[in-house]
Amino acid sequence: MDFEKSFFETPSSARLTGIWSWLLTTDHKRIGLMYLFATGFWFLLAVLLGGLLRLELMFPGQTLLSSHLYNSIFTLHGVIMIFLFIIPALPAVFGNFFLPMQIGTDDVFFPKLNLMSWYLYMLGGVIAIFSLFSDGFPDTGWTFYVPFSISTNTNVSTAVFAAFVLGFASMLTGLNFITTIHRMRHPKMGWLQIPLFTWSLYATSWVQLLATPIISVTLVLVMVERYFNVGLFDPARGGGPILYQHLFWMYSHPAVYIMILPGMGVISEIIPVFARKSIFGYKAIVASSMAIAVAGSLVWAHHMYTSGMSDTAVFVFSFLTFVVAIPSAIKVFSWVATLYKGAIEMTPPLFLSLCFIYLFSVGGLTGLVLGGAGTDIHVHDTHFVVSHFHFTMFGGTGFAFFAALHYWWPKMFGRMYNFKWAYIASVLVTGGFIFHYVPMFILGLQGMPRRYYDYLPQYANGNFMAGFGGLFMIVGIFMMMTNLILSLKRERNAPADPWGGVTLEWMTPSPPPLHNFTGEPEVLDYPYDFSKVIEKFARKPKES
Amino acid sequence: MENKDHIFAYKTLFYVLLVLLILTSITVGISLVDMGKLNVWLALGIASVKASLVLMVFMHLKFEGRVLIISFLSTIFFLAIMIGFTFWDIGFR
Numbered sequence: 347m348d349f350e351k352s353f354f355e356t357p358s359s360a361r362l363t364g365i366w367s368w369l370l371t372t373d374h375k376r377i378g379l380m381y382l383f384a385t386g387f388w389f390l391l392a393v394l395l396g397g398l399l400r401l402e403l404m405f406p407g408q409t410l411l412s413s414h415l416y417n418s419i420f421t422l423h424g425v426i427m428i429f430l431f432i433i434p435a436l437p438a439v440f441g442n443f444f445l446p447m448q449i450g451t452d453d454v455f456f457p458k459l460n461l462m463s464w465y466l467y468m469l470g471g472v473i474a475i476f477s478l479f480s481d482g483f484p485d486t487g488w489t490f491y492v493p494f495s496i497s498t499n500t501n502v503s504t505a506v507f508a509a510f511v512l513g514f515a516s517m518l519t520g521l522n523f524i525t526t527i528h529r530m531r532h533p534k535m536g537w538l539q540i541p542l543f544t545w546s547l548y549a550t551s552w553v554q555l556l557a558t559p560i561i562s563v564t565l566v567l568v569m570v571e572r573y574f575n576v577g578l579f580d581p582a583r584g585g586g587p588i589l590y591q592h593l594f595w596m597y598s599h600p601a602v603y604i605m606i607l608p609g610m611g612v613i614s615e616i617i618p619v620f621a622r623k624s625i626f627g628y629k630a631i632v633a634s635s636m637a638i639a640v641a642g643s644l645v646w647a648h649h650m651y652t653s654g655m656s657d658t659a660v661f662v663f664s665f666l667t668f669v670v671a672i673p674s675a676i677k678v679f680s681w682v683a684t685l686y687k688g689a690i691e692m693t694p695p696l697f698l699s700l701c702f703i704y705l706f707s708v709g710g711l712t713g714l715v716l717g718g719a720g721t722d723i724h725v726h727d728t729h730f731v732v733s734h735f736h737f738t739m740f741g742g743t744g745f746a747f748f749a750a751l752h753y754w755w756p757k758m759f760g761r762m763y764n765f766k767w768a769y770i771a772s773v774l775v776t777g778g779f780i781f782h783y784v785p786m787f788i789l790g791l792q793g794m795p796r797r798y799y800d801y802l803p804q805y806a807n808g809n810f811m812a813g814f815g816g817l818f819m820i821v822g823i824f825m826m827m828t829n830l831i832l833s834l835k836r837e838r839n840a841p842a843d844p845w846g847g848v849t850l851e852w853m854t855p856s857p858p859p860l861h862n863f864t865g866e867p868e869v870l871d872y873p874y875d876f877s878k879v880i881e882k883f884a885r886k887p888k889e890s
Numbered sequence: 891m892e893n894k895d896h897i898f899a900y901k902t903l904f905y906v907l908l909v910l911l912i913l914t915s916i917t918v919g920i921s922l923v924d925m926g927k928l929n930v931w932l933a934l935g936i937a938s939v940k941a942s943l944v945l946m947v948f949m950h951l952k953f954e955g956r957v958l959i960i961s962f963l964s965t966i967f968f969l970a971i972m973i974g975f976t977f978w979d980i981g982f983r
Contacts, residue, residue, distance in 0.1 A: 528958065556965050560972075592976045643968070644975060658982035662975075 352760065352857040372457035373860065377464055378443030379758065384468060385435045390827070392426040395419050397820050400782070402799055404813030406806050416799035417485035418500070422478070424488030425505065429512045430471055432743050433601060436608035437554075438467070438519055440750050441547045443758060445523060447851040448541045450532030450869060452861040455525040463518040470512035477504035487797060489598070492579035492590045496571045503572050506565040513562040516604075520554030523547050532850075534869040538629065541849045541873050545632050546611025549639040553600045553607075557643060561597035564590065588653050595646035603642040605739060606706075607635060609746030610677050613699050616753050617681045619847045620696040621688025624874045627680040634673035641670040648717050652726045660719045667717035674710055678703060689880070693845065694768035695753035698745055701776045705741025709734060712787065727797075730790025733783045741779060748772070748826065755830060756840035760857040763833035771829060774822030781815025846879040896953040906947045913940050927981050934970040941966045 353375045357367035368376055399420055402411045411419065442460065446453055454460050477483055484502045486495045495502050527548050531540070540548075567578050568590075577583030579590040618625040625631065647655060647663040681703055690696070712734040715721045725731065756762050785808040790796075794805045801809065843852040850867045851858075913936050920932050942963055945951045951959055 552961075552965070556969065588979070589976075592979065596972060596976075640968070643972060647975075647979065655979040656982035659979035662978045 351859060352855065353860045354857060356860040358860055370461070372453070372461055374442050374446050374454050374457065374460060375758075375858065375862075377460050378439050378441075380464055381434060381438040381442060381467070382758075384464075384471070385431050385439060386827070388426050388430040388471065389435070390824075392423050392431060393820055393823055395423040395426070397816060399423065400813040400816040403801070403809045405810070406803060407800060411799060413799045414485060417487075417797070418483045420797060421484050421487050421505075425474060425509070427739075428488055428601070429509050430467075430474070432605045432739055433512075433516060434467060434519070435747050436612065436743065436750065437523070437547055437550055437604075438463075438515075440543075440612070440754060441519070441523060441608065444754065444851050445526060445544050445547055446530070447854065447858065447862050448544045448849050449527060449530065449535055450850050450863070450867040451526070451530040452863075453530075454522050455529050456522050459518055460522055463515045463522070466511055466515035466518070470508045470510075470515060473504060473508035473511060477501045477508065480504060489594060490565070490568060491594075492568065492571070492585075492587050493581060495568060496580055503569045506568050510562050510565050513558045513565075516554050517558045520551035520558075523551040524555065527551075532867060532869050538632070539869060539871070539873055542614035542625065542628070542631055542635075543608070543611035543849075546607045546614070546635050549635040550604050550607045553604050553639050553643060557597045557600040557604075560593060561601075564593040564597070567593075588650070588655055591650050591653055592647065595649045599646035599649065600639075600643045602738070603638055605743045606746075607638060609702070609706075609743040610635070612746045612750040612753070613681060613702055614677070615847075615849065616695050616699045616749055617684050618688075618874050618876070619845050620691050620693055620699075621685050622691065622846065622876050622880055623684055623688040624872070624876060625680065626683035626686075627676070628872075628874065630676050631680050634676040637673040638670065641666065641673065645670055645717075648722070651719055651722045664717060664719040668714065671710065671714060671717075678707055678710075693752075694763075694765060694772060695749045695845075697769065697772055698749035698752060701772065702742060702745040702749060705737055705745060705776075705779065709737030709739075709741055712737065725790050727795055728790035729786040729794045729796055732796045733786035733790060736783050736786075741783075745776075748775070751830060753845070754851075755833070756844050757851055757856045757858070759834060760838035760840050760855075761833045761836050762840050762844065763830050767825065767829040771822045771826035775819055775826060776822075778815045778817070778819030778822055782812050782819050783815075785809070785812040785815070846876070846882070848876060848879060849873060896950050898947060903947070906943055910940055910943060927977065930977055930981075931974065934974055938966050938970045 353373055357363065358371055358373040358376070362370055368380060371377060371380075398411065399416065402409055402416055442454070480501050482500045484490070484495070484498065484500045484505045486498060486500075486502060490502060490506055495506075527540070527544065570576055571578050571580065571585070575583065577585045579585040579587055581587055614625060614631055645663055645667045647659055648667045651660050651664075681699075712730070715725065716731065716734060752763070752768060789805055789808040789812075792805065792808075794801055794808070838856075840856040842855050844856070845852070848870060850863075850869070853867050854863050917933055917936050920929060923929075925932070945962055945966070946959075951962055
C-alpha cells in the first residue's frame with residue numbers, strides 16, 4: 347500500500363470518484379475542506395453586503411439603498427456572518443481537519459454524522475437564500491426580537507427555520523468532537539498532553555451541545571407564535587417579550603464564546619511555534635478555556651440592561667460579566683508572556699496573530715464599557731456596540747480565521763503562498779479595519795444609533811471615514827484570498843513541517859495521507875516542547 | 891475498544907420508572923401549592939434528578955468512566971442553573 351499518497355488522491359471510500367468522492371466522503375479532511383469552500387463563499391458574500399451598508403452610510407440621505415432594503419441587508423449580513431460563517435468557520439473547517447490529527451487518530455468518532463452535519467449546514471444556507479426570494483428577507487436584524495418579528499410581514503418563519511436547521515449542524519459537530527476527544531485520543535495522550543486548539547474545541551463543543559437547543563426551541567416558538575397566534579411572546583396576547591430576550595441570549599451570548607474560543611485556540615498554537623518557546627501557562631490556558639465556557643454561559647442578560655428586567659438581574663449579570671473578563675485576560679497575558687524573550691520569527695500567521703491580540707484586546711476592554719450597567723445605558727444600541735462586537739468577532743475570530751488559514755494552508759494543500767502579498771493584504775485589512783471601526787466608537791459615544799440608514803449632519807464625517815476604511819479592508823480581504831488561491835496553481839512544495847511546529851499534524855506529510863499518519867505518531871510528554879526544533883531549525887521558514 | 895453488554899435487571903428498570911413517575915407526580919403536586927420562589931427551585935431540582943436517572947440507568951452512563959459521568963451530569967445541573975438565573979429577573983421585578 348502506498349502510504350505517501352495524499353488524501354486528495356485517495357478517496358474515502360475507495361469506489362467513489364470525481365465529485366462523488368467529495369459529496370459522499372466520510373474523510374474528516376475532505377469534509378473540512380468542503381466547509382472551507384462553503385464558509386468562504388458565505389463570508390465573502392456577507393463582506394460585500396456589509397460594504398453596501400457602509401457605502402449607503404458614507405454620505406447623508408438615501409444614496410444607494412432604500413430604508414427597507416437597508417434593514418433587510420443588515421439582517422442578511424448578520425444572519426450569514428453569525429450562523430453561516432463565524433459559528434462554523436473555525437470548528438467546522440479547522441476543527442474537522444486538524445482535531446483528529448492533533449490527537450493522533452485517523453478520523454472523527456462518527457464520520458457519517460460528520461457528513462450529515464455538512465449537509466444540514468448547506469440545507470440551512472439554502473433555506474436562508476430561499477427566504478430571500480419568497481416573501482422578502484426579514485428586516486428584524488439577526489436577533490429576531492419580538493414583538494416585531496411576530497408582526498412583520500417579511501418572511502421571518504423561513505429565516506428562523508434556516509437558523510434552526512443550522513443549529514442541528516452545530517450540535518452534531520459538537521457531539522462528534524466531544525466523543526472523538528474522549529474516545530479516540532492516542533493511547534499515550536493524557537488530558538494535559540492535548541494541544542490547546544483541541545482543548546478549545548472541547549470547551550466549545552460543550553457550549554454548542556448545551557446552549558444550541560435553547561435557541562432551536564425558541565425559534566420554533568417564534569414560528570408557532572406566527573402561525574397559531576399562541577401569545578407566548580406578544581404582550582398584546584399576554585406573552586412576555588423579555589422572556590424571548592432571555593431565551594435568545596441564553597444561547598446567543600454563549601455563542602459568542604463558541605465563536606471566539608476556537609480562535610483563541612488557534613492563537614495558542616501559532617504564538618509558541620514562532621516564538622520557538624513553550625507556551626506560557628499551558629494549564630492556565632486550559633483552565634481558562636473551560637472557565638470561559640462555564641462563566642460565559644451565565645452572562646447573557648448583559649444584552650438586556652435597558653429591556654426593563656429587574657435591577658437585581660442587572661446587578662448580578664453585570665458582576666458576572668466582569669468575572670468572565672478574567673479568563674480571557676489570562677489568555678492574553680499568557681500569549682504575551684510566551685513572546686517575551688522568545689526567538690521570534692515573523693511570518694504571516696504570526697503577524698495576523700499579533701493583530702488578533704491587539705484588536706481582540708480593544709474589543710474586550712470596550713466590552714467592559716458595555717458590561718458596566720451604568721455606562722451601557724449611555725451607549726446601548728448605538729454604533730459603539732456595533733464597533734465593539736466587530737472588534738471581538740471580526741478582529742478576534744475573523745483574524746484568528748485568517749491566521750489559521752495562513753498557518754495550516756501548507757498542511758492542507760501542500761503549497762506555500764507568497765509571503766509578500768500576504769503581508770500587504772494583512773496590513774491593508776488591519777489598517778482598513780481600524781479606520782473602519784474606530785470612528786464607530788466615537789459615533790456611538792456621540793449618540794448615533796445602530797440600524798438606521800440615515801443620520802443627523804453631525805455624524806457625516808465619522809461615517810465617511812468609516813466607509814473609507816471599510817473599502818481598504820474589503821480590498822485587503824479579497825487580496826488575501828486571491829493570494830492563497832493562486833498558491834494552488836504552484837507545484838506542491840510545502841514540507842511536512844514548514845514552521846517548526848511540534849503538535850502531531852506536523853509529523854505527517856503535507857498534504858496528509860488518507861489515514862493521517864504514515865506510521866505511529868510520537869506523542870510528546872509535553873505538547874509544546876521545542877527543544878528538538880530549536881536544534882533543527884536554525885534557518886528561515888520555507889518560502890518559494 | 892471494549893464492548894461489554896451492560897444489562898440492568900427488569901426489577902431495577904421498573905424501580906427507576908416508578909421513581910420517575912413519583913417525581914413527576916411531586917412536580918405536578920408542588921406546582922399547585924404556592925411556595926413562592928421555592929416552587930421553581932424544587933421543579934428544576936426534581937427535573938435535574940430525573941434527567942440524571944435516565945442518563946445513568948436507561949442510557950447506561952453508570953458503566954462509563956468517572957470523567958464522562960461528571961461531564962454529563964454537570965451539564966444537566968448547569969442547564970438548571972441557567973434556567974434558574976432567569977429568576978434573578980422574574981423574582982425581583
